[in-house]
Each structure stands twice: as C-alpha cells, then as structure tokens.
Amino acid sequence: MISIAICDDELQQLERTKDLLKNYAFEHSQYDIKIHSFAAPLELLSFVSANGGFDLLLLDVYMDGILGTDAARELRDMGDTCQIIFLTTSRDHAIDAFSLGATHYLVKPYSEKEFFSALDKVVDKLTKKDEAYITIKSTDGISRVDLNKLVYSETNNHVQKLYLSDGRVINVRKASTELFESLQDEPRFYKCGSTYIINMDYIVELSSKGVAFSSGARIPILSRKYMELKKRYMDYSCRI
Incomplete structure (x- = not known):
C-alpha cells in the first residue's frame, strides 16, 4: 500500500488535488493507494506525531499559521522521511523545499500531465525493486x-x-x-x-x-x- 496525504488550507485546491490523485489511482490500479487529506498544517503535524507518517505528502507552501516548508522542516525534525511534493503559486521557496529533501515542486496552476509525471517519479522511488x-x-x-x-x-x-x-x-x-x-x-x-x-x-x-x-x-x-x-x-x- 502507498499512503498519500494532501495538506492545503484552500478547500477548492484541496478537492482538486484529491480528484487528480483519485484519477491517478484509477489509472494505476496496480498500486494500492490510500488517500488522507488535511486542511491545516498543524492538523497534519498532530496526526503524524500521534499516528506516524505517510509515504508521500502533497504539501501546499502558503497556508495560514505556518508555511508548508516550515511544516516539512518540523516533520524532518521528528524523523519523518516521507517523499514530499510541494504545491505552490510561487517559485520563491524552491531552494528551501529541495533542501528539505523534496521530490518535486509543482507551481500552480499545474496540469494533470505535470501532476501525474511528478507522482510517477515518487511512485517509482517507492516501488523500485531494481538493485544497483x-x-x-x-x-x-x-x-x-x-x-x-x-x-x-x-x-x-x-x-x-x-x-x-x-x-x-x-x-x-x-x-x-x-x-x-x-x-x-x-x-x-x-x-x-x-x-x-x-x-x-x-x-x-x-x-x-x-x-x-x-x-x-x-x-x-x-x-x-x-x-x-x-x-x-x-x-x-x-x-x-
């Protein structure tokens, strides 16, 4: 199973990301994908602290209360090593995002093709069995x-x-x-x-x-x- 969490405080964007993720899961039925969603970064952090993390986190950067990059930094400080794809309207935080081990950085509005390509990259990492x-x-x-x-x-x-x-x-x-x-x-x-x-x-x-x-x-x-x-x-x- 691949557990994926979405965190975005804009309900419309949260639902769009969830729909795209459901489409991806439908087209890649060989993977057992479980989806979780959070409307606030502090809600996400509390959940991970109490229940453990996810394989992949789709994380908005600009949210009320705390930036997505700061939430990611707290997760890393907690020892969480999940794959992260940042979703944002600006490239301003790209350096910070990749310094946190982000797998990808998608600038809104992104297309379904761009979204699927980013997911392919992560799923390939998570399911890769070839040894080098x-x-x-x-x-x-x-x-x-x-x-x-x-x-x-x-x-x-x-x-x-x-x-x-x-x-x-x-x-x-x-x-x-x-x-x-x-x-x-x-x-x-x-x-x-x-x-x-x-x-x-x-x-x-x-x-x-x-x-x-x-x-x-x-x-x-x-x-x-x-x-x-x-x-x-x-x-x-x-x-x-």
Missing part, C-alpha cells in the same frame, strides 16, 4: 556495494571511505576520480571537490556551510562549490 551494485576491491577483500545504501564517500590518505546507510564503512584503495568513474551512469552521485562523492537522494539539508544527510551524517563543503552543488541538486530533483 558495484563490485570493488576493498581493504577487507572483494566487496559488493549496494548503491542504494551508499550515502557518500570521503577521501582519507589515498583511501576512499564509503559510508553506507546501514552504518557500515567500506575502505577502498583507489583514487576518488577512479571511484566516481564507476558511478558515472548514476545521476544521483555528485563529486564535490576532491574529497567527497555524495548521493543526492540522501540530502535533507544543503547550505554554504555543508550538507546533511538523512542518515544523520554531515559533511562540510567548500563555499566555492556551494552554487554548483545547489544547481546540480535542483536539476536532479526537478528531473521528470
């Missing part, structure tokens, strides 16, 4: 690395330290450029200077001071690399 691996020679022997679990790598005295989401660290004696070459077919990976290779799927916070990952890890970045990484992250996050 690289087999490399580590200091412990031969290691098969699940790329879906690779959060980032760090260069340390000519050794690449691969940090995985399950807490494991794999040490590989090769140059970072050589390691990155083996990841070239994976657009989620970005080589940030000579020290780090990061998996953008795990980014939950991005600023000129550094990057925070959903695994809890944080790394610094060079200030001159910030704008390049921000653009690459937004291009990657906005892709359809």
